[in-house]
Amino acid sequence: MKRSLFQKQENGTVQCLICERKCKISLDKFGYCQTRINKGGKIYSIIYGLIPAISYNPIEKKPFYHFFPGSSAITIGTYGCNFDCFWCQNHHLSHPKEKIYKLAANASKYIDPEELVKMALKNSCQGTSVSFNEPTLLFEYSLKLFKLAKKEGLYNTYVSNGYMTEDVLRELLKCGLDAMNIDVKGDTQMVKKYCGADSEKVWRNAVYAKQNGVHIELTTLLLEDFNSDNSTVKSISERIVNDLGEETPFHISRAFPYYKSHEHNFTHPTSEDLLYKARKTALDAGLKYVYLGNVSNDDFQKTICPNCSQIVIQRKGYSISKIGLDKKGKCKYCGHYICKI
Incomplete structure (x- = not known):
């Protein structure tokens, strides 16, 4: 412990x-x-160094589309979550069937941060990502990991619900947090009803992180009949534009009925048509980069320069081609800044 x-x-x-x-x-x-x-x-x-999930992933899988595209990150997760979303796509980690204290007691191997950085370098990773479950629960571990990773020239990322306290966020920034993908669950009422949380704290953290140099991308898992209506998507999109800027990448992903979904009558995957409509709503609200996840059409994953309308990054699954970027992450056709590279 x-x-x-x-x-x-x-x-x-x-x-x-x-x-x-x-x-x-x-x-x-x-x-x-x-x-x-x-x-x-x-x-x-009780979970410091307890890393049951570890993999080496393209950064696009987080998803990050405007942060070192084409790079890979050692990705880790542990057990537990401070939310209990009925639609959780990683519930085997966030809400395991066995008690977490029993899993911690029976764990055969703990991985210290030093070893994790060595693993990242050995596998030619350019960064770290704390993900899968809520990374804030690995806060103390992250502080040491981030410092060590920075010494080796690695970047550090979180894929989070964004519900950490301000003190925790400040410490993460001090120790080398470079980017966050924050999961926006829905509007204020939905987050309160199904997550028991105050969504204003999430927006506060997103704004603070961006103001202090952290790269921010946002994701909404679209659940049909829960957060898929036009007014909800519009309100989220307008909030992103107003609080974080129109060029903040926004990922809208298709949800599948996992965990407790059937108890809430969410019994089939969100229709792709709803995602296409949501994307149009987000673009109409003023966002420049709106991507769709878990859909069959790769056209909604490419990055188009908002200034000259040229394709600058082509994606097919997690394979990418930086066809229109220069070495500084700018559009090679018009010079508009696109991403960190």
Whole structure:
């Protein structure tokens, strides 16, 4: 176990300050995410270095389309989540059937950050990505990992629901967080109803991160009859334009009925037609880069320069061709900045 950073003692309990749930945890009890325990009046993480999921992925798979395109990242995840989305696509990690403390106790191998960086370099990765489940739960681990990765010239990324506290986000930035793909679940009402969370905290973090030099891309998993209506997509898109800028990449992905979906009558994959309509709505709201995920047509993955309308990155699955980019990430036809490279 690793002592958790950011905690506050209060009337016989200890308050965890890692995410905006700010759980007040009694002695020998766990917080909402089941990864933080109060032992002797102090909070400890039971998943530090517990890495059951590890792979070497194209950065496009996160997805990041405007951040070192064509590069690869060592991608890790652990157990647990501070949300309980009924549609979770990675529920075997975020909400495993077996208790997380049992999985932690029986784990045969923990991977320290030093070893992980060595693995990244050995496999010719250009960066790290903490993903699969909610990366904020690996906060303490991330701090050390990011520092070590930076020393080796690697970039660091999070794929997150964006619900960490401001203090946690500031520390991540100090230690070398370079990019975040933040999952925007839906409008304020949907996030409150199905995630029990305040979406304003997510937008706050996205804005703060961008203002402090972090590359931001956003993803919405489109669930038919839950967040697929025109007004919801329009409100999300307009918020992106107003808060983060019209050239912020927005990924709209097709959802499949996993985890508890059938309990909520989400019983079939979102129709591709709804994704095409959502993309048009997002473009009409002023966004310049709107991509579709989990659809059959690769045309909605290519990057088109918003200034001269030339194709600058062609994608087919996770294979890419930087046909219109110069060495500085600018459009070679007109000089418009496209991406970090």
